[in-house]
Amino acid sequence: MQELINRAKSLLESGEVSRVLGWRKGETDWDVEPAFFNSAEELSEFIYNGFCGANLSKYMIEASKLEGKTLVFLKPCDTYSFNQLCKEHRVDREKAYIIGVGCKGKLKIENIDAAGILEVRGAGYPDASEILTVKTLYGDREVSYKSAMLERCHVCKGKEHMVYDERMGESADTSDADRFAEVAKIEAMSPEEKFAFFQSELSKCIRCNACRNVCPACSCRKCVFDSTKFDSAQKANTTSFEEKMFHIIRAFHVAGRCTDCGECSRVCPQGIPLHLFNRKFIKDINALYGDYQAGADTDSKGPLTDFRLDDCEPSIVTKRG
Amino acid sequence: MQKIGVFVCHCGSNIAATVDVKKVVEMALLEQGVVHAEDYPYMCSEAGQSRIAAAIAEKGLTGIVVCSCSPRMHEATFRKAAERAGLNPYMVEIANIREHCSWIHKDMAEATEKATILMRAAVAKVHLNAPLQAGESMVTKRALVIGGGIAGIQTAIDIADAGYKVDIVEKTPSIGGRMSQLDKTFPTLDCSACILTPKMVEAAAHENITIHTYSEVEKVSGFVGNFTVDIRKKARYVDIAKCTGCGVCQEKCPSKKIPNEFNRGLNNRSAIYTPFAQAIPNVPVIDTTACIKFKTGKCGVCEKVCQAGAINYKQQDEIITENYGAIVVATGFDTIKLDQYGEYAYGQSKDVITSLELERVMNAAGPTKGHLERLSDGKAPKEIVFIQCVGSRCSDDRGKPYCSKICCMYTAKHAMLIRDKYPDTNVTVFYIDVRTPGKNFDEFYRRAVEDYGVNYIKGQVGKVIPQPDGSLLVQGVDLLDQKQILKKADMVVLATAIEPNTDVRKIATMLTASIDTNNFLTEAHPKLRPVESPTAGVFLSGVCQGPKDIPETVAQAGAAAVKVIGLLAKDKLKTNPCTAQSDELLCNGCSQCANVCPYGAITYETKLINDHGIREDRRVAVVNSALCQGCGACTVTCPSGAMDLKGFSNRQILAEVDAICR
Numbered sequence: 001m002q003e004l005i006n007r008a009k010s011l012l013e014s015g016e017v018s019r020v021l022g023w024r025k026g027e028t029d030w031d032v033e034p035a036f037f038n039s040a041e042e043l044s045e046f047i048y049n050g051f052c053g054a055n056l057s058k059y060m061i062e063a064s065k066l067e068g069k070t071l072v073f074l075k076p077c078d079t080y081s082f083n084q085l086c087k088e089h090r091v092d093r094e095k096a097y098i099i100g101v102g103c104k105g106k107l108k109i110e111n112i113d114a115a116g117i118l119e120v121r122g123a124g125y126p127d128a129s130e131i132l133t134v135k136t137l138y139g140d141r142e143v144s145y146k147s148a149m150l151e152r153c154h155v156c157k158g159k160e161h162m163v164y165d166e167r168m169g170e171s172a173d174t175s176d177a178d179r180f181a182e183v184a185k186i187e188a189m190s191p192e193e194k195f196a197f198f199q200s201e202l203s204k205c206i207r208c209n210a211c212r213n214v215c216p217a218c219s220c221r222k223c224v225f226d227s228t229k230f231d232s233a234q235k236a237n238t239t240s241f242e243e244k245m246f247h248i249i250r251a252f253h254v255a256g257r258c259t260d261c262g263e264c265s266r267v268c269p270q271g272i273p274l275h276l277f278n279r280k281f282i283k284d285i286n287a288l289y290g291d292y293q294a295g296a297d298t299d300s301k302g303p304l305t306d307f308r309l310d311d312c313e314p315s316i317v318t319k320r321g
Numbered sequence: 322m323q324k325i326g327v328f329v330c331h332c333g334s335n336i337a338a339t340v341d342v343k344k345v346v347e348m349a350l351l352e353q354g355v356v357h358a359e360d361y362p363y364m365c366s367e368a369g370q371s372r373i374a375a376a377i378a379e380k381g382l383t384g385i386v387v388c389s390c391s392p393r394m395h396e397a398t399f400r401k402a403a404e405r406a407g408l409n410p411y412m413v414e415i416a417n418i419r420e421h422c423s424w425i426h427k428d429m430a431e432a433t434e435k436a437t438i439l440m441r442a443a444v445a446k447v448h449l450n451a452p453l454q455a456g457e458s459m460v461t462k463r464a465l466v467i468g469g470g471i472a473g474i475q476t477a478i479d480i481a482d483a484g485y486k487v488d489i490v491e492k493t494p495s496i497g498g499r500m501s502q503l504d505k506t507f508p509t510l511d512c513s514a515c516i517l518t519p520k521m522v523e524a525a526a527h528e529n530i531t532i533h534t535y536s537e538v539e540k541v542s543g544f545v546g547n548f549t550v551d552i553r554k555k556a557r558y559v560d561i562a563k564c565t566g567c568g569v570c571q572e573k574c575p576s577k578k579i580p581n582e583f584n585r586g587l588n589n590r591s592a593i594y595t596p597f598a599q600a601i602p603n604v605p606v607i608d609t610t611a612c613i614k615f616k617t618g619k620c621g622v623c624e625k626v627c628q629a630g631a632i633n634y635k636q637q638d639e640i641i642t643e644n645y646g647a648i649v650v651a652t653g654f655d656t657i658k659l660d661q662y663g664e665y666a667y668g669q670s671k672d673v674i675t676s677l678e679l680e681r682v683m684n685a686a687g688p689t690k691g692h693l694e695r696l697s698d699g700k701a702p703k704e705i706v707f708i709q710c711v712g713s714r715c716s717d718d719r720g721k722p723y724c725s726k727i728c729c730m731y732t733a734k735h736a737m738l739i740r741d742k743y744p745d746t747n748v749t750v751f752y753i754d755v756r757t758p759g760k761n762f763d764e765f766y767r768r769a770v771e772d773y774g775v776n777y778i779k780g781q782v783g784k785v786i787p788q789p790d791g792s793l794l795v796q797g798v799d800l801l802d803q804k805q806i807l808k809k810a811d812m813v814v815l816a817t818a819i820e821p822n823t824d825v826r827k828i829a830t831m832l833t834a835s836i837d838t839n840n841f842l843t844e845a846h847p848k849l850r851p852v853e854s855p856t857a858g859v860f861l862s863g864v865c866q867g868p869k870d871i872p873e874t875v876a877q878a879g880a881a882a883v884k885v886i887g888l889l890a891k892d893k894l895k896t897n898p899c900t901a902q903s904d905e906l907l908c909n910g911c912s913q914c915a916n917v918c919p920y921g922a923i924t925y926e927t928k929l930i931n932d933h934g935i936r937e938d939r940r941v942a943v944v945n946s947a948l949c950q951g952c953g954a955c956t957v958t959c960p961s962g963a964m965d966l967k968g969f970s971n972r973q974i975l976a977e978v979d980a981i982c983r
Contacts, residue, residue: 065937088909088910088911088912088913089910089911089912089925089940090909090910090911219909220907220909220960220961221906221907221908221909221932221961222906222907222961223961224960224961224962227907227961227962229904229907229962229971229972230962230971230972230975231975253960254960301916302913302916304958305913305916305917305958306916307917307919309827309830309831
């Protein structure tokens, strides 16, 4: 971590970058938040550890409007979102100095809680270790690293950065699960079971908009749900399940553009597995139009906004059900 | 607040027999903003239109809803009527209570309820309608004909004769198409080449016609009056300007074992070839998959023997871009593949052939020089069985559900010609029905039966079994005598179903022209607009639209030409004012709309935007309304709802949905 700070300081001092976009401690040790650092002094608050799951790509939209370059730290999976935003002309590649920072899986506090480890005060960042040492009020505790990881790290897209100016630190591919296993499970349900599943999950939604606000694909200047141009803004709910429309529409809006960064599920205070919607779309897109990973590059055409003569015909819907 | 009039049409009994039109009028009067409602037996009639005009004048209507047939049918009629009465034509909405309601319902109460709902949706939309003004676009006075068969040639000649430039794009090395493969034509038995080749020559010599053979349409953009088309001129490896058509290269070419497509693979051709003697242009092409020079680098015989120095192994495909006002599809047909029809032993025995193969066998320029002989042993067949409807009128998915239309007649032709030329050969035809509507067609068929003694058996063949002695055992049924038939034959001819050329799907997609489940191009109206595609500026000629014989094809080709001439005669076209527009304040500048726009109507510019006091340079979408055709692809792609379609705005559509769900 100190190496990252030193490098950031030298880039700030040389004038190469005007500010640094990184992470700092929030209210608790495990509640890390994205932050801009404008000076070497401010960088003393910079941290990088297992709780730095936050994807900083989206903050580059605003940073692109500022004078000078912004140094941004991107983990391998974050670079997909950055590329996708470049492709959509939302961030300016020229305004970013990207340090591809190493990542060996990020942690989910709920998983640590679930292991009976309470009063967490921080976690080490073990190098190729299988055991995570968690600092707690009651001293160090240990838990298997894998069991503490975020869901998205179990389906890691790989250790390579898709875009960077320089790289620091080592990464590891932490994938150990089938990315579409959960989706396949839901696909196998009867319509009634599916409805019940989504009803139970989405009824938990409190419409805090955290998923939307964190999502790099949900970067509209004005979301349709906030726009007075449509009658949907500020409509009071009549049932607890009504927010399904918000989530379904959101899933449609990010289809073909979602990189599966998993931020939606990470930030959901209600623990709704929102990424499953997006992953269902990705699974279908892969099946219908060939394997596609949004953000793997900046010039390929999106599967849903591209048209090829060998595209599947609409009748595929009746055939597949 | 709009003052809306609702006009409910009976369409004679088409609507009124199933929908209680009085009730719909009653319900309309309860709708907010509806100040007038009435019903009339034929709203589209002169009297009906006058009633609309009168109501507009008397009640000061600002918008009208006509509950009638599909807007495809009469939207233009009612818009014109409203315009004459002083109302903006885009203040008219059609509620389709015929195709969408009365025709699909039997129960009057249900149909009336649905008609009421459709009326409500239209009223809800009219509340949000705004007057729109049509613009103008120029017409490029040049037509493109895709396909150089008889349909394409005739269409091109007719358009060219009217004084307009026409380009024919033909994918094979020569124009001529299927007709050039035929021997004689029914019902007059004149030789196909004798009537076709003069047309080919006429097209080639016409000052207004440019022929691109061995070429394919690669990309189509634009819209009616203003299409831009990329044409790939495939490398022939022979310079058209230099070649004299002497044919020495083909004689000397050492690679001579390539199945001859023109003769349906019944004999072989050389690697450098012209498909047939009367080919236009009479310039060969090199088949690089078979050419020794291209495969091994060693040969070059054709280059050495060519006196004109026309051979150029380094020639490359060339892509040319041309502008057209109208496009005619004349891509024709092929016979279906018979892989699924093992019972007829096609492919097992050389003596089981398709009718198109028989055409080549009977043709003097064909593989047997016109002698009717068995392809297995060259012996004259004494017993020939024709099997009709092979793959046509088929209820399972091996074949086609439609009637191929030409088979009854050409089978009668083949039978008659064989009996005439080889009186000692017996001819038997198995048929489901004999269909001979057409001028002099039934007389022709009866001649085959009565004068030439062709043996017609109503019934189908279950199996053709090749025998050890080289003959074929045909197992069939005679439905009239109700008995099984076992018949020995020397040759079996299959009247194979025809299907649209396989390329048509690709072409239809490029043209956004619709095709039906059998890949035939759909006409704008099956009865009233049979040669127009629903896509404006795209016209249909020949079998690509549906099975037809030569006289029908030529008639349709002429009709398509007339439609093209009518379009090209105009200097300007009225454009559809229902175009997209972007709300700069909502636009993300993400380019997704531009990616999906089929007309290239959306560009981006960076401009200073004042968003409620925040001034910043933003990349925003700009729609060129002259190019926009109002398809709406951008509006559904735009995640922020910045793109909206005039006349079909998101608000209008949601208002309709709300009205339906009320």
